[in-house]
Amino acid sequence: MRKIVIGSRRSNLALTQTDWVINELKKHTSDYEFEVKRIVTKGDQILNVTLSKVGGKGLFVKEIEQAMFDEEIDMAVHSMKDMPSQLPDGLKIACVPEREDHRDAFISNDHVSLDELKEGAIVGTSSLRRGAQILAYRPDLKIQWIRGNIDTRLRKLKEENFDAIILAAAGLKRMGWSTELVTQFLEPEVCLPAVGQGALAIECRESDQELIDLLEKINNEYTATTVSAERKFLSMLEGSCSVPIAGYAVREGDEIVLTALVSSSDGKKVLKTVKSSKDPIKAGEEAANELIKQGAKELVEQAKKEMEDN
Numbered sequence: 060m061r062k063i064v065i066g067s068r069r070s071n072l073a074l075t076q077t078d079w080v081i082n083e084l085k086k087h088t089s090d091y092e093f094e095v096k097r098i099v100t101k102g103d104q105i106l107n108v109t110l111s112k113v114g115g116k117g118l119f120v121k122e123i124e125q126a127m128f129d130e131e132i133d134m135a136v137h138s139m140k141d142m143p144s145q146l147p148d149g150l151k152i153a154c155v156p157e158r159e160d161h162r163d164a165f166i167s168n169d170h171v172s173l174d175e176l177k178e179g180a181i182v183g184t185s186s187l188r189r190g191a192q193i194l195a196y197r198p199d200l201k202i203q204w205i206r207g208n209i210d211t212r213l214r215k216l217k218e219e220n221f222d223a224i225i226l227a228a229a230g231l232k233r234m235g236w237s238t239e240l241v242t243q244f245l246e247p248e249v250c251l252p253a254v255g256q257g258a259l260a261i262e263c264r265e266s267d268q269e270l271i272d273l274l275e276k277i278n279n280e281y282t283a284t285t286v287s288a289e290r291k292f293l294s295m296l297e298g299s300c301s302v303p304i305a306g307y308a309v310r311e312g313d314e315i316v317l318t319a320l321v322s323s324s325d326g327k328k329v330l331k332t333v334k335s336s337k338d339p340i341k342a343g344e345e346a347a348n349e350l351i352k353q354g355a356k357e358l359v360e361q362a363k364k365e366m367e368d369n
């Protein structure tokens with residue numbers, strides 16, 4: 060019997076997601092044994108600075124991808140939103156299972172809604188994207204960086220000087236937290252999710268056809284298609300991890316409808332567009348081209364300069 064070794068970050072969320080995938084695979088086959096191998100990534104080690112300042116997305120996947128090349132592991136389960144838009148040669152996203160909740164979850168002390176937070180209240184997030192959209196919606200609020208896993212952030216909400224925090228709903232739900240904890244789920248109109256938020260990316264060697272055939276069984280066509288539109292948009296604005304960037308696609312009839320956003324970190328300048336196409340790649344390209352036309356590249360350049368100055 061072949062043993063499939065799955066690399067996972069050691070965070071509770073990563074391990075939970077990996078276990079979920081193993082369970083899904085076991086529904087389709089009993090021909091394999093599965094083993095989880097924990098891998099520490101750079102992103103797990105650096106917890107005290109804004110991720111966008113130390114290299115952004117790739118931080119959570121590099122060591123895991125190396126382990127795949129070295130054949131120490133056969134596959135890995137990633138949060139799609141942590142995946143850079145370009146994969147190294149020789150690896151592929153073999154399948155995209157059904158997406159969990161795509162929304163951001165707003166959690167406040169005493170369950171005060173975003174609209175009813177007192178003037179100047181402090182919202183904790185380490186995401187430029189969330190911070191900018193909250194400020195665009197409520198310019199009077201203060202954004203304060205917060206890091207750590209879900210438990211740490213919830214503890215900081217209670218113990219430190221935060222009035223509210225924002226987390227991915229998907230993370231909470233996958234970890235089995237009660238949704239009663241959540242004051243409100245932010246709809247994409249208020250806070251457009253990160254590209255791929257709530258979805259998983261299962262990565263393996265391009266040459267491992269046997270594993271690719273197995274993973275195909277838990278691919279979700281709707282999620283794979285809509286996420287491909289979001290990621291095409293992201294790839295055309297790659298290098299933009301210094302600016303807030305967001306994208307979320309749905310299917311309406313036979314069209315993929317992609318909403319895409321790039322903004323300044325202070326939320327004062329928000330570029331947003333909605334593009335539809337039967338072809339998800341085309342929807343992604345058109346959204347990117349439209350935002351570039353509106354000045355997205357200039358926003359990126361400006362943000363890079365500000366970061367170097369700081």
Ligand SMILES: NCc1[nH]cc(CCC(=O)O)c1CC(=O)O
Pocket residue numbers: 138139140141225226227229230255256257258
């Ligand atoms: N950036 C870290 C990260 N990567 C994936 C998730 C949650 C699950 C998901 O969005 O798919 C989180 C935590 C968060 O943003 O609150």
